[in-house]
Amino acid sequence: GAGVSQTPSNKVTEKGKYVELRCDPISGHTALYWYRQSLGQGPEFLIYFQGTGAADDSGLPNDRFFAVRPEGSVSTLKIQRTERGDSAVYLCASSDARGRAGELFFGEGSRLTVL
């Protein structure tokens, strides 16, 4: 597609439930990132993929969070046993290795609300 696509755009779940958020990056972009943005704050880094492998997962807050990118394109962020503090907008971005180092192309995000 023309841009980074994220689904669902909104997700409301109950505390303790399992959630999956999907990201479809720009075609041909080898790098993919997940960020989390709380209200009134800047995005916070979670994980970065280069191809199929997680090159840097230092931003994942705990072992309830996991992300995969099995074929080097679409990625899924998985959150187990959700907590109210997980409520945020989860942003996915992709980038082209030939582009500027800091030029990430972000999707519109998936807004997660944990009740």
Add this chain to the structure above:
Amino acid sequence: GESVGLHLPTLSVQEGDNSIINCAYSNSASDYFIWYKQESGKGPQFIIDIRSNMDKRQGQRVTVLLNKTVKHLSLQIAATQPGDSAVYFCAENWGRGSARQLTFGSGTQLTVLP
């Protein structure tokens, strides 16, 4: 990691005037900085970047200035337009190896008044 922050949370300017958005960073080892614009309900959008071996970089209607002595970064927008209304973030690129982890500040809300 050390934080990247902003001096002012909000800024209002008249249409046609120039805007200056400031950002302070605390990591003296940082060597690459980026400005992003985020409109309501959308993801951040890249505006301009600058490396630490430069003091100034210009784009279309935007200029980024870097003062490494006081660890200060600014974004200047010339002839501000209504479409410039958004939250602006400065970000620091860690650049560890091939990683492109960005550390964002908390943002400045720019409002352009008619």
